Amino acid sequence: MNADGLQAYLVTEFPQAFGSGRPHRVVRVDAAGVSLTLEASEEHLRPGDTVSGPSMMGLADIAAYAAILAAIGPVPLAVTTNFSINFLRKPPPGLLVADARLMKLGKRLAVCEVGLRPPNEGGDPFAVTGAEELCAHAVTTYSIPA
Amino acid sequence: MNADGLQAYLVTEFPQAFGSGRPHRVVRVDAAGVSLTLEASEEHLRPGDTVSGPSMMGLADIAAYAAILAAIGPVPLAVTTNFSINFLRKPPPGLLVADARLMKLGKRLAVCEVGLRPPNEGGDPFAVTGAEELCAHAVTTYSIPA
Amino acid sequence: MNADGLQAYLVTEFPQAFGSGRPHRVVRVDAAGVSLTLEASEEHLRPGDTVSGPSMMGLADIAAYAAILAAIGPVPLAVTTNFSINFLRKPPPGLLVADARLMKLGKRLAVCEVGLRPPNEGGDPFAVTGAEELCAHAVTTYSIPA
Amino acid sequence: MNADGLQAYLVTEFPQAFGSGRPHRVVRVDAAGVSLTLEASEEHLRPGDTVSGPSMMGLADIAAYAAILAAIGPVPLAVTTNFSINFLRKPPPGLLVADARLMKLGKRLAVCEVGLRPPNEGGDPFAVTGAEELCAHAVTTYSIPA
Secondary structure, eight states: OHHHHHHHHHHOOOOOHHHHTTEEEEEEEEETTTEEEEOOGGEEEEEETEEEEHHHHHHHHHHHHHHHHHHSOOTTTOOOEEEEEEEEEESSOOEEEEEEEEEOOOOOOOEEEEEEEOOOSHHHHHHOOOOOOOSEEEEEEOOOOO | HHHHHHHOOOOOOOOHSSTTTTTTEEEETTTTTEEEEOOOOGGGGEEETTTTTHHHHHHHHHHHHHHHHHOSSOOOTTTEEEEEEEEOOOOSSEEEEEEEEEEEEEEEEEEEEEEEEEEOOOTTTTTOSSSHHHHHHHHEEEEEEO | OOHHHHHHHHHHHHHHHHSOOOOOEEEEEOOOOOEEOOOOOOOEEEETTTOOHHHOOOOOOOHHHHHHHHHHHHHHEEEEEEEEEEEOOOOSSOOOOEEEEEEEEEEEEEEEEEEEEEOOOOTTTOOOOOOOSSEEEEEEEOOOOO | HHHHHHHHHHHHHHHHHHSSOSEEEEEEEEETTTEEEEEEOOGGGGGGEOOOOHHHHHHHHHHHHHHHHHHOOSTTTTTTEEEEEEESSOOOOOOOEEEHHHHHESEEEEEEEEEOOOSSSSSOOOOOOSOOSSSSEEEEEEEOOO
């Protein structure tokens, strides 16, 4: 599946996150993983007027879900078993990007690393350069149904 | 602050989570910690028609925030630095309860344990009996501003 | 298996941790879980002359392993998939106790909570009172071989 | 400090991990971080004759400690507050390498990512190529004393 194909699949399968009016979008699918964006609005903020922890955790978890489906095909009932995140820097206003990379894909478990960061200034805003200053870093384990 | 007082403070300070029409409510504040509820609706579900990981993570993180404010008073700019959660059992339909207990409250960091579970059948639905079968278990660290 | 039986099994099966001269011992096995002790010596210290993080992480992980074996019988090839720990308070000198409690025991995964603390003053040093001030709190997931 | 200098400092400051006869060694210090090795022997194994979880957790934690000292100089009383690890693949026999990279270095907290993997076949065994198949992946937070 390419980015448009995965987006279309998720709009149908997971409308709460990707459907009409919802703020998540798939922007990259390749051999290295996937990238998603969150267009944060008032509902995603917290005291201090910054994107809330739950909004960032949701973006990271959903990005991992998308990365797993991109790798193994439409298995929508894969579920998170463990999720861990460190918040490193306050995200700047504007779009937030989540880059998800599978560290391990087994028959029963998939482990995914997700970095949250602003878009790149100049060039491809969603390319993963390796030089990103992350706002947050998460690792999550998904259970793949038999 | 008692439950009503903390709820009123959070409605003003964190309307995105507690304001009119939002699904979180403080139901218990005592020396042992706080309990919150999430009234899940369609927006909180995921494929498989169960409460989504992000919705549960948000509830746990917000419960920890409430527990810290109940303990140290109105310091709304306390921020999550680390959050870790294990999903143990699929939550049943209906209200979800989060019981938050401070494991450590220092000058710079607070560490909070949060259990997510359905309300108790019979008696006080929100009392913490110690015999809860948890849907999820989280531990989160908050940084307390100087 | 009772405490002596589990200890004897582990001396044979996991001599690196429980064999002659090694510092771990099973002190409690009951329906609520297991407790182990670590008798820390010079090799377990770090700069600042306190028990090192690795020594405490090892104790917590080994206690979870013991709790799982106590629950499901001799399945020595259960392996850790995920381990997370928060260090809360500097441990006092002397024996360190690890109380391990299974939060979930499934066919494929077991999730165990472990609290590290000094022995109780007075009464049964290893009883779990619920009022322990923890030095550290860990949650670990073990994969159970098919 | 270069690798030899950091190694010499740690031999004195943290003999339990780096002293004579101990199995850890600093092999790389540069702007990107540090790499350490663990020469596993019988004492580091577990049932199944593979390097134990505690041995790998110790290596990861010690690598993070070394990375922080390499970055901020001799502050030996930096302590771990949080440690989280996912075990991905059984490590092959032989030397195990830990590559530690600081994700954030603040005044109060440092967050470090550590990948554990076998040495590279061919070329520089300890160079970080980005193509490593990790045995384990850890993220740890250290508190830096005022």
